[in-house]
Amino acid sequence: MATMREVAELAGVSTATVSHVINGSKKLSPETTERVLQAIAQVNYTPNTLAKSLRIGQTHTIGILVEDIRGLPVAGIVSGISETLARSGYKTIFHDLHLLEKLYNQYEQIGTYRERINAGVALLKSSNVDGIIYVAMHDRHLDYLLDPMDTPLVYAYSHGCDQDTCFTYSNRDSAADMTRYLIARGHTRIAVIAGHPHSYPTGQRLLGIQTAMQQAGLALPADYIRYGDWEYATGKTCTDALLSLAVTPTAIFAMNDLMAAGSLATLQARGIRIPEDMAVVGFDNREIASYLQPPLTTIALPTTEIGTQAALHLMERINNPDLPPKKEIIHCSIIERASV
Amino acid sequence: MATMREVAELAGVSTATVSHVINGSKKLSPETTERVLQAIAQVNYTPNTLAKSLRIGQTHTIGILVEDIRGLPVAGIVSGISETLARSGYKTIFHDLHLLEKLYNQYEQIGTYRERINAGVALLKSSNVDGIIYVAMHDRHLDYLLDPMDTPLVYAYSHGCDQDTCFTYSNRDSAADMTRYLIARGHTRIAVIAGHPHSYPTGQRLLGIQTAMQQAGLALPADYIRYGDWEYATGKTCTDALLSLAVTPTAIFAMNDLMAAGSLATLQARGIRIPEDMAVVGFDNREIASYLQPPLTTIALPTTEIGTQAALHLMERINNPDLPPKKEIIHCSIIERASV
DNA sequence: ATAATGTTTTTAATCGTTTAACCACAAAGG
DNA sequence: CCTTTGTGGTTAAACGATTAAAAACATTAT
Numbered sequence: 001m002a003t004m005r006e007v008a009e010l011a012g013v014s015t016a017t018v019s020h021v022i023n024g025s026k027k028l029s030p031e032t033t034e035r036v037l038q039a040i041a042q043v044n045y046t047p048n049t050l051a052k053s054l055r056i057g058q059t060h061t062i063g064i065l066v067e068d069i070r071g072l073p074v075a076g077i078v079s080g081i082s083e084t085l086a087r088s089g090y091k092t093i094f095h096d097l098h099l100l101e102k103l104y105n106q107y108e109q110i111g112t113y114r115e116r117i118n119a120g121v122a123l124l125k126s127s128n129v130d131g132i133i134y135v136a137m138h139d140r141h142l143d144y145l146l147d148p149m150d151t152p153l154v155y156a157y158s159h160g161c162d163q164d165t166c167f168t169y170s171n172r173d174s175a176a177d178m179t180r181y182l183i184a185r186g187h188t189r190i191a192v193i194a195g196h197p198h199s200y201p202t203g204q205r206l207l208g209i210q211t212a213m214q215q216a217g218l219a220l221p222a223d224y225i226r227y228g229d230w231e232y233a234t235g236k237t238c239t240d241a242l243l244s245l246a247v248t249p250t251a252i253f254a255m256n257d258l259m260a261a262g263s264l265a266t267l268q269a270r271g272i273r274i275p276e277d278m279a280v281v282g283f284d285n286r287e288i289a290s291y292l293q294p295p296l297t298t299i300a301l302p303t304t305e306i307g308t309q310a311a312l313h314l315m316e317r318i319n320n321p322d323l324p325p326k327k328e329i330i331h332c333s334i335i336e337r338a339s340v
Numbered sequence: 341m342a343t344m345r346e347v348a349e350l351a352g353v354s355t356a357t358v359s360h361v362i363n364g365s366k367k368l369s370p371e372t373t374e375r376v377l378q379a380i381a382q383v384n385y386t387p388n389t390l391a392k393s394l395r396i397g398q399t400h401t402i403g404i405l406v407e408d409i410r411g412l413p414v415a416g417i418v419s420g421i422s423e424t425l426a427r428s429g430y431k432t433i434f435h436d437l438h439l440l441e442k443l444y445n446q447y448e449q450i451g452t453y454r455e456r457i458n459a460g461v462a463l464l465k466s467s468n469v470d471g472i473i474y475v476a477m478h479d480r481h482l483d484y485l486l487d488p489m490d491t492p493l494v495y496a497y498s499h500g501c502d503q504d505t506c507f508t509y510s511n512r513d514s515a516a517d518m519t520r521y522l523i524a525r526g527h528t529r530i531a532v533i534a535g536h537p538h539s540y541p542t543g544q545r546l547l548g549i550q551t552a553m554q555q556a557g558l559a560l561p562a563d564y565i566r567y568g569d570w571e572y573a574t575g576k577t578c579t580d581a582l583l584s585l586a587v588t589p590t591a592i593f594a595m596n597d598l599m600a601a602g603s604l605a606t607l608q609a610r611g612i613r614i615p616e617d618m619a620v621v622g623f624d625n626r627e628i629a630s631y632l633q634p635p636l637t638t639i640a641l642p643t644t645e646i647g648t649q650a651a652l653h654l655m656e657r658i659n660n661p662d663l664p665p666k667k668e669i670i671h672c673s674i675i676e677r678a679s680v
Numbered sequence: 681a682t683a684a685t686g687t688t689t690t691t692a693a694t695c696g697t698t699t700a701a702c703c704a705c706a707a708a709g710g
Numbered sequence: 711c712c713t714t715t716g717t718g719g720t721t722a723a724a725c726g727a728t729t730a731a732a733a734a735c736a737t738t739a740t
Binding site for chain 4: 343344345355359360363366388389391392393394395396
Binding site for chain 1: 386387388389390391393394399401404408409410414415416418419422423426431432433434435436438463465466467468572598601605626627628631633
């Protein structure tokens with residue numbers, strides 16, 4: 001690798017001049033500039049990033065700390081982040097916490113999470129990143145990032161969260177949107193297959209649904225709300241329960257695509273036609289949604305956009321560290337398929 | 341951030357001594373060592389990676405160049421890579437080529453790919469990475485990495501490839517395995533729904549199937565091989581075609597899960613029971629496979645393992661740059677579900 | 681006492697940049 | 711002719727570590 005010194009010697013100038021040519025940090029005569037440029041080309045010089053970073057105290061690198069890249073919406077967010085950063089000439093250093101195996105295990109030792117997260121942060125800091133984006137799947141772990149951050153940090157995703165500087169989607173608004181979508185298509189008896197009763201997304205989405213129903217002057221009876229565990233099987237059992245009611249609903253809003261798939265299976269097994277006799281919608285727009293019979297109308301998470309916005313804001317924050325906290329809720333879109 | 345100089349002053353020694361304590365590069369008296377250690381703890385010193393890297397000419401960082409993180413098996417490979425590297429104290433700098441949108445577009449300007457790939461390599465090199473892992477989805481683009489590499493490089497995945505230093509799975513062997521699995525369960529008339537006729541995976545998998553059939557003394561008639569385009573819809577049309585034959589097969593081997601799903605749908609629409617009247621298997625173990633009716637028996641790609649092996653080998657290669665090329669084929673496993 | 685030997689610690693150069701401060705020179709102003 | 715003002719370039723000190731080589735000191739041998 002050619003160094004700046006070699007270029008300088010070849011062009012018959014000092015390294016300072018070479019540096020000024022490269023960075024445009026001083027006005028130089030056209031002749032000198034030209035001579036330096038030629039020398040640079042001749043020895044195929046590329047600046048040493050390490051030396052530069054050491055000197056100026058900025059690496060133009062950001063760290064992205066993901067809970068688990070295999071998590072469903074995570075890849076999309078990372079994609080958005082990395083594209084946006086690359087466009088602005090930032091490099092990305094990636095660290096995966098590998099939290100997926102344990103994520104649903106409520107009894108897992110808390111210590112492990114905290115240690116892993118803090119180790120990750122320490123690692124990124126030791127790489128002298130200019131900023132960090134934490135890509136969460138749950139909001140559960142965010143409290144662990146406790147030590148006062150001298151490095152700018154923004155949160156992405158985290159399924160709707162209460163952090164100050166965070167980019168996510170609105171569980172509530174998108175559930176409300178979908179409910180209005182059903183209402184607009186003539187449905188008045190809408191049942192809900194919810195997730196875990198005490199989880200944040202369940203609560204928020206339910207709120208959205210209730211709001212939309214209320215605004216339309218419709219009722220949401222208590223026995224139209226069944227709680228599942230986000231898995232396929234509970235989609236089936238909840239649907240069975242709903243069908244055994246005296247007055248059955250005309251639409252089922254499952255809070256994720258897996259439970260919607262279970263619901264679809266049960267309905268079909270009973271010979272109920274979709275969407276004629278019963279409309280079904282999901283949430284997440286997982287791959288499975290488009291291959292169900294019929295293809296499932298569902299809500300798509302704006303993963304790329306979340307990543308893009310988070311990255312943009314982090315860059316702002318790097319340039320101006322005492323920016324006020326910014327929380328941005330990005331709208332989801334409804335993917336219309338044949339199940340409504 | 342505390343520097344080594346501050347630690348040295350506090351401990352009343354030179355920076356050289358501090359460095360020796362940290363790296364164990366020279367034997368020092370226990371008292372001095374202790375004093376330095378205390379000083380380090382007292383000011384909460386962490387070494388500056390940039391300075392160190394600049395001096396020793398190694399960053400302990402590797403670059404991972406992915407064609408697109410949203411690509412299906414990619415996240416798993418990246419997960420394996422990142423875990424393995426982290427375990428050995430390597431940092432990972434991540435660059436995404438965002439090739440997905442265009443991947444299936446045959447008429448895309450070649451230049452774009454080459455430029456993007458080479459820009460990615462340049463970016464990683466400018467970050468002074470010690471080595472690079474290229475995570476491919478196709479083997480189509482690998483030729484573009486042409487400039488002679490001074491940085492060690494290994495390929496991961498790429499759907500079976502001809503590169504020298506590459507980690508992937510065996511299209512051929514796993515297709516053969518699955519065929520034997522069907523044969524062992526009594527099937528003698530096995531039909532194939534293949535992918536694009538001229539694609540590498542199609543050719544290899546077909547080879548594997550033919551080999552297994554031959555070894556079992558079974559025939560694979562030409563009209564039992566239908567070519568699709570890897571999409572759901574062709575799964576249906578190919579199945580229709582197979583069912584209209586004079587002698588129908590007892591098992592269908594679709595070369596991916598999507599086409600298998602299409603096949604399943606068609607069979608069910610015709611009232612054919614699975615697996616009693618017809619067995620169906622797929623390839624890829626995508627999410628959809630476990631939610632089909634019946635759940636699909638299929639082949640799982642060893643994504644994590646591919647990543648792990650590639651990372652391990654890259655580290656070897658960094659320590660010993662003129663290692664002979666190593667190509668490793670990792671076995672796939674059959675995921676048994678209810679469709680056989 | 682002096683030299684030889686071994687142990688522990690320091691000196692100072694180095695990695696490849698950036699950048700404030702300085703210098704040389706020319707043109708202009710008094 | 712002497713000062714000012716500008717232009718175009720250089721000098722040299724950083725940034726924060728590592729590491730040969732030298733030095734300081736203690737120990738043992740002659």
